Amino acid sequence: MLSAKWVRDNLDAVKEGLKKRGMQINLDRFLSLDSQRRQLIQEFDELRHQQNVYSKKIGKLRQEKGNPQEIIEEMKKVSAKIAEFEEKKREYDEETRNFLLNLPNRCHPDVPEGDANAEVRRWGEPPQFDFCPRDHEEIGESLGILDFKRAAKMTGRGFVLYKGLGARLERALINFMLDLHISRGYEEILPPFMTNYAATQGTGQLPKFRDDLYRCEKEDYYLVPTAEVPVTNLYREEILDEEDLPLSYVAYTPCFRREAGAYGKKIQGIIRQHQFNKVELVKFTTPETSYGELEKLTLEAEEVLKRLELPYRVVKLCGQELGFAAAFGYDIEVWLPSQERFLEISTCSNFEDYQARRASIKFRAKANKSTHYLHTLNGSGLAIGRTVVAILENFQNRDGRILIPEVLHSYMQGEKWIEKP
């Protein structure tokens, strides 16, 4: 979140960000609340000061065998007043906190105006077919590697079951991506797949996006919607050394999302599921280096598509598409032959200090040992299910077989084709 002080001092930037995001939030209400709150704090602190001074006097008097009864009577009144103020202060603090938790991050000046993303670059050529390309759902079912009906039977709508070479392809992709990122300097994390309330609030999913999460009621634990949540919370409430930054992590987790109210052709098959696999990249950096690191992280995610020989493009996210907690971000979109469009397969974001402030993650500066919030970044590298979609569609043959990308052969015990058994 942003701090009350920052919002107060940077009203124009906050307004600009809200405008780009197309959001309406009443800042005047916040401002009057904030000034009332500060007035209250001053009076409250003054009373506390009085209490501290006189309490010491009472202690001293008692040691000298004097009678402090008169002061005690007087201080009872002060104490009662403090209790009153405390109640009010709690209300103000709560209201301020609620406001700030529901305020999105600011927008970086480079975030495009309007409601359209801006294309930055393209790689590869969409494949030309001398037949009508089928969509992944049809391909998957006809090859017997995807089973939606039986997944619905054991769980419900929005789940899928991978079989045989389909399951092996999914698993191969997870390992291929992890190995690639590890070889390029990322450290692997295998985190818990559930997080507690504080952690889930730290990255911005709570309280605003409560309805998008699966919750274990008894423990108040949340199934992770992305590895970003546990991995960013690695250092919650910690102070790191500047020399140790940037830190780069890669983590595989399944992701669980309720996705309430999403239907339609665009998200058919395994494009949007309640459970999907993802390999995620997370970085902790200093404020000075975060945008440079975002470029590197994005290229890292692109590298996966290059090696899989899948055509894609990169777009700069406009304010309305930008995540709630992000200040700036790119989408990587892979070519989808059946729909003749690009499909989002990775979002790479710089959260600046928004998550760090929520989760209280700081670093100690080398120069003067002062502490500052660090910057957090993340990006999918990549969403596994959608990568399967892209492979099935882009590498399909007239005869219904699927050519497995060469880099995956060693991960699939030499299999080169997915075909009907």
Next chain:
RNA sequence: GGAGGGGUGUCCGAAUUGGCAAGGAGCCGGUCUUGAAAACCGGUGAAAGGCAGUAAUGCCCGUCUGGGUUCGAGUCCCAGCCCCUCCGCCA
């Protein structure tokens, strides 16, 4: 799931019947030394926050977390979290 023990700074660790949160290690500087270590001297250290102020600074908060009792809580009471030991269950 049950029983017991514990949580104070970067680390170790005190604080009596409730009354200014010891001491040590470390860190920084110095003396000594060819250089270092050791020793000695001095300094520093209770996070992070918050409020006021141009600032120096002042004040509030702050002993795992949240409540409560009290003029006053590290200390007393209640609830919770985490760690350790033992018992039960268990892939």
